[in-house]
Amino acid sequence: MTTTPGQPIRLSDIDVLARPNCKIKDSERVERIINDIICGGNRELQVVTDFDFTLTKQKTDDGKPVLSSFGMFNKCKSLPSSFLVESKKLYEKYRPIEICPTITHDEKRKHMIDWWEMSGDLLKGFAFDPKEIEELAKQYSHALRDGVHDLFKLTHEMDVPVLVFSAGLGDSIKAVLQHEQIMLANVKLVSNFLKYQNGMVNGFSEEYPLIHTFNKNETVLEGTEYYDMVHNRQHVILMGDSLADADMAEGVPKTSSILKIGFLFDHPEKNLPKYMDRFDIVLMDDQTMDIPREILSLVKQQNP
Numbered sequence: 001m002t003t004t005p006g007q008p009i010r011l012s013d014i015d016v017l018a019r020p021n022c023k024i025k026d027s028e029r030v031e032r033i034i035n036d037i038i039c040g041g042n043r044e045l046q047v048v049t050d051f052d053f054t055l056t057k058q059k060t061d062d063g064k065p066v067l068s069s070f071g072m073f074n075k076c077k078s079l080p081s082s083f084l085v086e087s088k089k090l091y092e093k094y095r096p097i098e099i100c101p102t103i104t105h106d107e108k109r110k111h112m113i114d115w116w117e118m119s120g121d122l123l124k125g126f127a128f129d130p131k132e133i134e135e136l137a138k139q140y141s142h143a144l145r146d147g148v149h150d151l152f153k154l155t156h157e158m159d160v161p162v163l164v165f166s167a168g169l170g171d172s173i174k175a176v177l178q179h180e181q182i183m184l185a186n187v188k189l190v191s192n193f194l195k196y197q198n199g200m201v202n203g204f205s206e207e208y209p210l211i212h213t214f215n216k217n218e219t220v221l222e223g224t225e226y227y228d229m230v231h232n233r234q235h236v237i238l239m240g241d242s243l244a245d246a247d248m249a250e251g252v253p254k255t256s257s258i259l260k261i262g263f264l265f266d267h268p269e270k271n272l273p274k275y276m277d278r279f280d281i282v283l284m285d286d287q288t289m290d291i292p293r294e295i296l297s298l299v300k301q302q303n304p
Contacts, residue, residue: 023282036257041303042158050240051166057287058265069168076132101270109214120203137175147289152182166191219251246278
């Protein structure tokens, strides 16, 4: 859409927000936040986004499930069969807990810590060539949501910092972003990276605390160069696919306006009310970046 600088935006002016799979609980609040973000311009704005099933689709065009960053790693041919067997057991035990609509947030946190710590223990004592992940990344471009490339290039043009915040495997995520040429200068990736010792995998890197679904927020970045760069940016476009992702902007001390966009796919009939309580905009079975891309375009139009 084309707008006039200085003229307030109405939600009815933004066609993509009128799609039937776009759910908004409080239209007045969303309209106010979007106008705050637009008025603040690019210098007040940052983007904070999850990776698995947020930057990536939740299903491919032919309806097949998309691999997570850990799932992608598990496709590497040199991994020991014992690792794959035990890793699958952990997934089958803890993934249902992670997405269960009835288990409390605090209870889930305990289980996620157990899952990630046991996963880290499995990732020790075997040789692995990181180039295997780079080769797999070449086959992964179809998994990114439609419009991700345009969104990242737009943030780069506008000098808007992007934090990709993931409880997944950072090695896989970085390989995909680099292969797709969107690991740009304005993009920071915080995730769990493999650590090596004498050519052997030795658990997770200790650069950051172990990142799991329920501790992802910007407090873990305090004292870093990235935190110093963004903590005074008052406006945030936040994107995630789990209820816990709604908290990723915690730790930004001067934030005045956060637009939270949630991608809902699992248990939609049970989860929609909870997602609408936690996110400003909920997108049901949406495999695109149309809405965040449109909002960024409005910021650019109104702040030439």
